[in-house]
Amino acid sequence: MANSINTNRGALVALQTLNNTNKALETTQNRVNTGLKVSSAKDNGAIFAIATSQRAEMGAQDAVKQSLQRGQSIVDVALAAGETVVDALTEMKSLAVAIQDATADSDTETKLMADFDAIAKEVHSALAGATFDGVNLFKATAAGAPIEVSTNTSGGKFSLKAAGGAASATALAFGGTADADAGTWTAAAAAADKRTAYTAANVETALNAFTTTLADFGTKSKSLDRQLTFVGKMQDSLETGVGNLVDADLAKESARLTALQTKQQLGVQALSIANSSSSMLLGLFR
Incomplete structure (x- = not known):
């Protein structure tokens, strides 16, 4: 050379x-x-695009989790108030039995009815106060406006209360007038009307209807728990998958x-x- x-x-x-x-x-x-082995599109355009998409999905799953947690809080507040109402209704049943045993228009009957009225007011006040983030499951819902939370990033919804659902306070009027929005209750004026309404059978009917509502809330609370667990696992899987691609x-x-x-x-x-x-x-x- x-x-x-x-x-x-x-x-x-x-x-x-x-x-x-x-x-x-x-x-x-x-x-x-x-x-990272893929930190920019320059390293591997296809993998970078996939990883970016999945990271966006992980961020959206955070919003889903927050929605589910909000729904869980709404239901938990309702259940807490419900426990108070069940205790009150149990006491009201005992009072109803005593009212029926008391002599009509007697001083004893008047005092028992006053106790019944006081507890009924507490019940309606508790129901109206069971509000979280402006939502109260015991109040009526407007037609076409259900109470829902998101369950996934594809627009899935979980219904906490259907549109047009009635107020739970309606079944607890006991012959009086209830305002579910204001949380007020006004007893019937006449003692005879109260005696007709304040019976153990009526209280039992109201208690059964109310516990059915609570049972539904309990089932929904468990469903929300399972959804939250699923979302957490989904986020972990997405994070692991992205790591496998770019780490x-x-x-x-x-x-x-x-x-x-x-x-x-x-x-x-x-x-x-x-x-x-x-x-x-x-x-x-x-």
Whole structure:
């Protein structure tokens, strides 16, 4: 091979090798720094697009979880108030039996009815106060306006109360007048009307209807728990899946980094040797 001072083939080859090593070293250093083998679309456009889409899905699942937790809180508040109402109705049943045993228009009957009235007012006040974030499951819902929460990112809904659902307070009027929105209750004026309404059978009917409502809320609370568990598992699976696609194997990259750094140093030396070959030609002219 002819020696030339215009073209140093050895230096060109050494430079190309060194450039390739530097490029590989830059890639490896970026993976070590970020912990990602695909940190931008430049690394792998298809994988980057998939990972970005799944990260967006994970963010949307956070919104679903918040919606389910809100629904759970609405139901839990209703159940807490419901327990208070059940206790009150149990006491009202005992009072109803005593009222029927008392002599009509007697002082005893008047006092028992006053106790019954006081507890009935507490019941309606508790029902009206069972509100979370402006939602009360014991109040009537407007037609076409159900109380719902999101269950997935595709628009799935879970109904807490159907549109046009009646107020639970309606079954607890006991001959009086109830205002579910205001949480007020007004007893019948005449003692005879009260005696007709304040019976153990009427209280039992109201108690059965109300506990049926509570049972429905309890079932919905369990359903929301299961939905929350599912969303949590879904998020974990998505996070693991994205990691499988874009996370770097740091142990492998660390070993590769050391090898490339050594290769880089050898490349610099090889380039230096190749560049010095031209100066050796000067000896021929001495």
